[in-house]
Amino acid sequence: MLHCVMSDQSLDVVDISGTHQRKRSSVTCAECRLNKICLPIALNSEELDRLDDVIQRDRAQEKGDYLYHMGDSFKTLYAVRSGSFKTYMVSECGVEQITGFYLPGDVMGIDGVAQGRYTNHAVALEHSAVCRVPYSQLESLSQVMPTLQRNIFRIMGCEITREQKMMTLLGSCTAEQKVASFLLSLSRRKAERGLSSTNIHLTMSRGDIANYLGLTIETVSRLFNRFKKRNILSIDNKSIVINDLDILSSCVSPEREAV
Amino acid sequence: MLHCVMSDQSLDVVDISGTHQRKRSSVTCAECRLNKICLPIALNSEELDRLDDVIQRDRAQEKGDYLYHMGDSFKTLYAVRSGSFKTYMVSECGVEQITGFYLPGDVMGIDGVAQGRYTNHAVALEHSAVCRVPYSQLESLSQVMPTLQRNIFRIMGCEITREQKMMTLLGSCTAEQKVASFLLSLSRRKAERGLSSTNIHLTMSRGDIANYLGLTIETVSRLFNRFKKRNILSIDNKSIVINDLDILSSCVSPEREAV
């Protein structure tokens, strides 16, 4: 158990301040601009303080840093504070499948709840930061804080719903619908966070997008450029501007008259 | 809270016995042979009794009966007691996607947790029976029964992991791998329930299987018959015998020498 705790705890604390005042080194949940979409939703201020007490705020993750690996013993949930992450699983036969992209306010690590081991790898797509939430303490807290328990249920429920929609996308949509859908989903999620819904900076590679959507890199690239030629998108490498959200939306539904 | 109890309670009770002795009309959780794979895992006998008190045991569902509809207000979880069900969602553009098949001991309705409304339809594939678990009471109970809370977390976690594996299957597998995988999954689940892992009676149609796997009916039919020609399966309409589990397993991994 020690080896895991080691990597989970307070490394950054010493690094940053040289002292042990963990809580003051960073923004609290109460102050966090994400507390309306993150774990703390609807908690009162006393509850917020108690949650705060168990949460550790990490030093930054660099691009390519792993938060956890598939098979690691599950002890911690991670809330994205800034930046972005991807999670992926590797099947017995060695096939990698990206299972999600995570933005600030999203909670990662839930995949470990079922078996006590993470079933995914989680890796930073850019310079990022997370809050670490020790799961055992979260469980105990949620025993006395119904709202917190409900939030955990809700977050897990959202994950289930999201993945079910993903099944529809993967199972019965064309490449064009998949790519359009992916961009619209990013757009919506940015809007929910109060950010631009039309100017998107992709932190993942074309290969990541392709893998996530069950396509090849070439197909994703071609689709991006097809949308560009139709003036639906402007593309400059990783920077994408959605010129017309409505037309892009119309690409998602199967039947459309306009070619 | 009353309005919820109304729709959930004791309809069948009156039907069956004409009296109000709900609990005696059927097997309790403590007696149920599924209590090792269902909600009650690891509960002690006092806890079992308390869970029992909130669970309602339903009269039978006929094939085609809906347990709930997409959009219905979420108030109840359903544990399959006998028979089987499918759940499916309908996207804005009208595309149906089957999201799961449920066997005895499985819990349905979790998709409603996130938004307070079911995001799926749930329909019986054959003559079946369920236990109804009022969600609000389950929430309250799990506040005082840590093991129960953990079971709910675990069940939701399993659902997440299952769906992530499904994403791999849908995104990066051939039709043959999908069909083999589907049959092996049914086989394994039957084995977990102490039933034959080689003799499978399909309660869903070819169309259901095709939809679930992101294929067409024709492709599923062809694959079944290809496996039959190779002597991996024996097929008689809805009855399937897996003649060689190992060979079928070898069909799932992408690279294999045997053609």
Added chain:
DNA sequence: CGGCGCCTTGACTTGCATCAAAAGTAGTGG
């Protein structure tokens, strides 16, 4: 016994994967 779903089988088409190569971008070190 006749009609209606469900399933199978065959012929044909196509969307996307594959293969290949060029162009662009980023990181490194002299």
Added chain:
DNA sequence: CCACTACTTTTGATGCAAGTCAAGGCGCCG
């Protein structure tokens, strides 16, 4: 600051797995 290397993305040519279309068979139920 530029040259070199390595990686990512784009673009084109070709092939194939699975979809579509169509017809026929089988089983079930009134």
